[in-house]
Amino acid sequence: MTTRPRREGQLHLNAFLMSTGHHEASWRLPESDPSYQSTNIAYLQRLAQTAERGHLDSIFFADGPALFRDVGRRPSGTLEPTVVLAAIAAVTSRIGLIATASTTYNDPYNLARRFASVDHISGGRAGWNIVTTAHLEAARNFGYEDLPSHHARYQRAAEFIDVALKLWDSWEDDVEIGDKVDGVWGDSGRIHPPEHVGEHFRVAGALTTPRSPQAYPLLVQAGSSEDGKDLAARYAEAVFTAQQTLDDALAFSYDLKRRAVEWGRDPAGLLVLPGIVPVIGATQAEARAKEDELDRLIRPEFARVQLAKTLRVDPEDLPLDRELPADLPSEEEIEGAKSRYTLIVELARRERLTVRQLIGRLGGGRGHRTFSGTAEQVADAIQEWWDAGAADGFNIMPAVLPSGLEDFVDQVVPVLVDRGLFRSEYTGTTLREHYGLARPEHPRHRDGSRLGVGVVAHPATADPTTPVPTTTSTTHEGAQA
Structure with a gap:
């Protein structure tokens, strides 16, 4: 691992x-029970308890309102995630x-109510990962003939978040009076209906749910396009991102926090969490063997x-043993997931991968960084990006579940704790406290911006006038080259 100055604070x-795990062939392993693991709440609760045993900041469930995969490829059945969170809150x-x-494909009132309810049920542990959904299959489930344009989806998203924030702030913290003698339960003067009339939404009344333990759920965003980064810089408190190299991760983090400053925010209130798919073994050879076994089980015709x-090409245009065609669409022509499209094309071009090789690289994490090695090597990979200021933490994406999460909690977390990089026990009770972020005050009781109050930023990313450090990204021997 490259030696760098030690960064202050702890990662997230x-x-x-x-x-069954992030690798698309994980369901084919003997340990997997796909029908059980996709929809059994007891299994999902146990995964959450394992993560809590490791004192991780949070768990996360992706979602999309469409069955857009070929169900022959991998397990595709899912549960609605806010319902899952409520069930997990009861056992953690x-x-x-x-x-x-x-x-x-939601309306602000119903969504704000659901997430406020989860925040109450969990005692202040809820977070909303904000997405604009880039799949035509989803659009057609909601009455659209075509996918709304990328820019239009993000315009709607900005107004959606504004309305949700107004709804969460429609109650002040101290509405309840509870005067049994005079028969007055609450102060109507502390209720503030949004009375919102905008381009996409008309929302009149206050939320039925009181202001929650965190004031409102932690706001997370996962888009890395230009529109996505602008939305994150304006609203998000944490960002999930896919980055393949240290230099790309540094540039992304720098750019995002620079944009946050342009919105009048403290960049320390915006945490950047790249995804990493760790495959852990007692030796590097054992880890590589696990990864090779998974890759052999990929069905290339599905992938x-x-x-x-x-x-956005025909499958016949992608011969398995040739590189990607030269005449692919430009990012400007893509109305779906622009940043993921660019990441995949650049990865294939940079490493001159055949389609078969690219499928193998994407099989573990769909463009997220994959890494096979010992627990120490995985910890080294995490620490390198942390020390460089390229990440405030990581989105851990086990290739196989439950064993991959158990290996990370039982083997990698103790190494990070011993290095002083991660907590040995929880010190707070809410998700914002885990992330070092303050509970937002009600707008009628605070000055400054709505978001962005948090921990002191790392020197490498706190000052957006500081040039992005130029680094030579070295690949650890345990990395997927």
Whole structure:
């Protein structure tokens, strides 16, 4: 690992949970029970308890309102994630609970009410991963003939978040009076209906749910396009991102925090958490053998169809043993997930991968960084990006569940604790406290911006006038080269 000055503070770890694991062939392993692991709440509760045993900041469930995969490829059945969070809240006490919900195919009132309810049920542990949903299959489930344009989806998202914030702030913290003698339960003067009339939404009344323990759920965002970064810089408190190299991660973190400053925010209130897919073994050879076994189980005919959809080409244009065609669409022509499209194309071009090799690289994490090695090597990989200021923590994406999460909690977390990089026990009770972020005051009782109050930023990223450090990204021997 490259030697760098020691960074102050501690990193943040979120566990991204997905049925049998993030590797698309994980369901084919003997340990997997796909029908059980996709929809059994007891299994999901146990995963959350494992993450809480490791004192991780949070767990996270992705979601999309469409069955857009070929169900022959991998387990595709899922549960609605806010319902899952409520069930997990009942059997955990500290772990943060984050779920994805679309601003394109929801309405602010119902969504704000659901997340406020989860925050109450969990005692202040809820987070909302804000997405605009980039799939035509979802659009057609909600009456659209075509996918709304990328820019239009993000315009709607910004107004959606504004309305949700008004709803969460429609109650002050001290509405309840509870005067039994005079028969007055609450102060109507402390209720503030949004009376919102905008381009996309008309929302008149106050939320039925009182202001929650965190004031409102932690706001998370996962888009890395230009529109996505602008939305994150304006609203998000944590960002999940896919980055393949240290230099790319540094540039992304710097750019995002610079944009936050332009919105009048403290960049320390915006945490950047790249995804990493760790495959852990007692030796590097054992870890590589685990990864090789998973890659051998990929069905390339299924994976090629999905890759073709992402690249907006016909599957026949992607011969398995040739590199990507030269005449792919530009990012400007993509109305779906722009940043993921660019990441995949750049990865293939940079390393001159054949389609078969690219499918193998994407099989573990769909463009997120994959890494196979010992627990020490995984900790080294995490620390390198942390010390460089390229990440405030990581979105841990186990290739196989439950064993991959157990290996990370039991083997990697103790190494990070011993190095002073991660907590040995929880010190707070809410998700914002885990992330070092203050509870937002009600707008009628505070000055300054709505968001962005948090821990002191790392020197490498706190000052957006500081040039992005130029680094030579070295690949650890345990990394997926």
